[in-house]
Amino acid sequence: MSGLGLSGLISGGDTRAIIEKILRYELERIENRERDQQKLEKKQQAWRDVRSALTNIQSKLDALRLPFVYRSRKVTLTDESVATISAAQGSALTSYSLAVLSLAQTHVITQRDDRVVANPNAQLGISGTFRIGNDPADLKEITIEADDTLHSLADKINAANAGVRANVMAAGPDSYRLVLTSDASGTANAIRLEEVAGTPLQELGLLSGGGSIANELSAAQDAVFTLNGIQYVRATNTVDDAVPGLTITLKKVTGAGNPVQATVELDPDKVLESVKGWVDAVNSALSLMAKLTSYNTETREAGILNGEMQIRRLQTTLRSMVANEVSGLPHNWRTLMDVGISTGAYGSADYGKLVIDEKKFKEALAKDAEAVATLFGAMRVNPALEPGTSITVIGTGDGSGRLTDLINGVTDSDRFGSTGGGWEGVGAPSEANPHVIEITFASARTIDQIVLYQPDNLASLKAFTLEYWDETSGSWKALATVDDYNGAVYTANFDPKTTSRIRLSVTATHGDAPVRLTEIQVGQYNRGAAAEMSRYLRQLLDVESGMVENREKTLASQIKRIRDTIGRLEEQLTARQKQLEAQFARMEEALARLQAQGNAFAAMLMGFYS
Structure with missing residues (x-):
C-alpha cells in the first residue's frame, strides 16, 4: 500500500492504521490467492520433474527395444599379444584358429651413410629431375636445383602428394639425412624412384649405381595370416574383410605351427549394462514419485502431488510391466521375471522398485539371447513360422512349386x-485377376506388422493390398493399400489386430512380371516390457495429448487465472485505498474548519468578557 498523506493530526486518530485495518480483509484475499499460486507452481515444477524422469527412462529404453544390444559380441584370444579382434553385433558365435606368418610393414628408405650432410640448410649443389611415388601409373616429377637444401627438397616431395612422406632426420652430431616413408603399408605401396634428367637420386645416395634402393630401413611387406587354415594376404595389419563382422588387428608373428584360438561370444556385460541403466532410471522415477505423493502421519505433511491419481496409476503401471506376458517363447519363459527381473518383495528395502538378479539374467542370455530380446519387445514372434500354419495361392499357378x-x-x-x-x-x-496369397495361422494371433521381402534384383510388386480376416464381421478388412511401389522390402505397421488369417492381393507388377517373393514375415504384437513401456511413455509425453502435457497445461491455466485474479484484487485494493484516503482527508479538512470556527468563537467570547 502507498503511504498516506494524512496522519490524523486534527482528529487525533491514526488514519494510516485505520485504513490498513479496513483493507486487511482485501489483503488477506490477495495473500490467500498468492499462497494458492505458490502451491500450484510447486505442483507445476513437480510435474516437470516427473516429465524429466520419464524422459530419462525413455532414453534408456532406446537400446532395449531394438535387437542390436542383445547381439553384442566379445572376442577372447588365448594370447592377446598376438592380435586384437572386435566383433560387430550379430557376428557368428564361433571359434577361429589364427596364425600370423608376417606383419605388414611400411616402406622406409634413406640416403647412404656416406651422403649425409652436416647442415640441412646448406645448398646441396645437385640438380636434375626424378619421379617418386608408389603407384607406377602416377609417379610425381620433382626437379631439384643446385641451391636446394635437404629441407627444401623434403618440402617439394611432400607438396607433390605422391604417397611418400619426406622428413629430415638427425643421424648424429652434424649429421642429417633425408628419410622417405610410404604413406601406406604393404608391398603394393613400396616407394618407387626413377631418374628423369641427370642422376640426382644417385648423387643424393638414395639409389645405387644400378638403380636399386641404396639404403632400406624397412622393407615394404604384406600381412600374411591364416584363419582356420585359410591363408589371407593384406596390405595392412588391420583387416575387416576376411570374416564378415570381424575386425582383426595383427600385432605379433606366431608362425604357422603356433596358432592362437579366438572365440566369438555373446557379450552379456553390454546387455546387462543397458538393462541396469533402464532399471536405475525406472527406480529413480519411482522414488521421485513416491516422495511427491508421500504423507507423514506424524507431522501430517504431504508431498506436493499427494492425492493425484495420475501419479499413482503411473507408478503402478511402470512396476507392473515386468509381468507383461509374451507368448510363443521357448524355455517356458513368459515374462521378464523368468529371466531375473522382478519387483522387490513386500517388506524388503527394494519393495516398490525393480530388481535384477544379475546371475540369473546372464544365465538366461547365455541360454537364449534372442528369446530375452523378445521378452523385452526388441524382437517379434512370427506366427507364420509356427507349426500348423498353412499357405495357399489363388488366381495364379505355383510356378516354382515352393x-x-x-x-x-x-x-x-x-x-x-x-x-x-x-x-x-x-x-x-491384373485388376480383373489379382494374385492372392493367403496365410492361415495355427490359431488366432494379435499382429501389428507385415513385411514383404522380394529378391533384390527381381522385385516386381507394384500395386497390392494387405488384408486381415475380421472374425466379428466375417469379412476381409484392409491393413494397407499401395498403388505404385518401387522397393524390394515393404513394411506395413498398423494398430494391433487379432485374426487367424491374412492375405496379400497383387493387382499389378512392374513390366507385367510374375509375382516374386522371398518371404512374408508377420509380426506378432509384442507386449514385452521395453516395447510396451516405450509406447506407454510416448503416449504420456505426447506434446499434443499426453497426460503429462495436459496436466502441465491445466496447472499453467490455473496459475494464470489466479494471477489475473490477484491483479484485479490489487487494482480494487488500490482504488479502495485511494477512496479511503480521500474520505479521511475530507474528514480532517472538515474537522480543521470546525476547529477554526471554534477558535474564532472562543476569541469572540474572550473579547466580550473582557
Missing part, C-alpha cells in the same frame, strides 16, 4: 530360385 518357402524365415535373395529361397507365380496379375 509356396511354403514364403513362411520359412529366409528373407535374403541369395537362395532365390532354389529350394528354400522363395516363390514365383505364373503370369502377371
Whole structure:
C-alpha cells in the first residue's frame, strides 16, 4: 500500500492504521490467492520433474527395444599379444584358429651413410629431375636445383602428394639425412624412384649405381595370416574383410605351427549394462514419485502431488510391466521375471522398485539371447513360422512349386530360385485377376506388422493390398493399400489386430512380371516390457495429448487465472485505498474548519468578557 498523506493530526486518530485495518480483509484475499499460486507452481515444477524422469527412462529404453544390444559380441584370444579382434553385433558365435606368418610393414628408405650432410640448410649443389611415388601409373616429377637444401627438397616431395612422406632426420652430431616413408603399408605401396634428367637420386645416395634402393630401413611387406587354415594376404595389419563382422588387428608373428584360438561370444556385460541403466532410471522415477505423493502421519505433511491419481496409476503401471506376458517363447519363459527381473518383495528395502538378479539374467542370455530380446519387445514372434500354419495361392499357378518357402524365415535373395529361397507365380496379375496369397495361422494371433521381402534384383510388386480376416464381421478388412511401389522390402505397421488369417492381393507388377517373393514375415504384437513401456511413455509425453502435457497445461491455466485474479484484487485494493484516503482527508479538512470556527468563537467570547 502507498503511504498516506494524512496522519490524523486534527482528529487525533491514526488514519494510516485505520485504513490498513479496513483493507486487511482485501489483503488477506490477495495473500490467500498468492499462497494458492505458490502451491500450484510447486505442483507445476513437480510435474516437470516427473516429465524429466520419464524422459530419462525413455532414453534408456532406446537400446532395449531394438535387437542390436542383445547381439553384442566379445572376442577372447588365448594370447592377446598376438592380435586384437572386435566383433560387430550379430557376428557368428564361433571359434577361429589364427596364425600370423608376417606383419605388414611400411616402406622406409634413406640416403647412404656416406651422403649425409652436416647442415640441412646448406645448398646441396645437385640438380636434375626424378619421379617418386608408389603407384607406377602416377609417379610425381620433382626437379631439384643446385641451391636446394635437404629441407627444401623434403618440402617439394611432400607438396607433390605422391604417397611418400619426406622428413629430415638427425643421424648424429652434424649429421642429417633425408628419410622417405610410404604413406601406406604393404608391398603394393613400396616407394618407387626413377631418374628423369641427370642422376640426382644417385648423387643424393638414395639409389645405387644400378638403380636399386641404396639404403632400406624397412622393407615394404604384406600381412600374411591364416584363419582356420585359410591363408589371407593384406596390405595392412588391420583387416575387416576376411570374416564378415570381424575386425582383426595383427600385432605379433606366431608362425604357422603356433596358432592362437579366438572365440566369438555373446557379450552379456553390454546387455546387462543397458538393462541396469533402464532399471536405475525406472527406480529413480519411482522414488521421485513416491516422495511427491508421500504423507507423514506424524507431522501430517504431504508431498506436493499427494492425492493425484495420475501419479499413482503411473507408478503402478511402470512396476507392473515386468509381468507383461509374451507368448510363443521357448524355455517356458513368459515374462521378464523368468529371466531375473522382478519387483522387490513386500517388506524388503527394494519393495516398490525393480530388481535384477544379475546371475540369473546372464544365465538366461547365455541360454537364449534372442528369446530375452523378445521378452523385452526388441524382437517379434512370427506366427507364420509356427507349426500348423498353412499357405495357399489363388488366381495364379505355383510356378516354382515352393509356396511354403514364403513362411520359412529366409528373407535374403541369395537362395532365390532354389529350394528354400522363395516363390514365383505364373503370369502377371491384373485388376480383373489379382494374385492372392493367403496365410492361415495355427490359431488366432494379435499382429501389428507385415513385411514383404522380394529378391533384390527381381522385385516386381507394384500395386497390392494387405488384408486381415475380421472374425466379428466375417469379412476381409484392409491393413494397407499401395498403388505404385518401387522397393524390394515393404513394411506395413498398423494398430494391433487379432485374426487367424491374412492375405496379400497383387493387382499389378512392374513390366507385367510374375509375382516374386522371398518371404512374408508377420509380426506378432509384442507386449514385452521395453516395447510396451516405450509406447506407454510416448503416449504420456505426447506434446499434443499426453497426460503429462495436459496436466502441465491445466496447472499453467490455473496459475494464470489466479494471477489475473490477484491483479484485479490489487487494482480494487488500490482504488479502495485511494477512496479511503480521500474520505479521511475530507474528514480532517472538515474537522480543521470546525476547529477554526471554534477558535474564532472562543476569541469572540474572550473579547466580550473582557
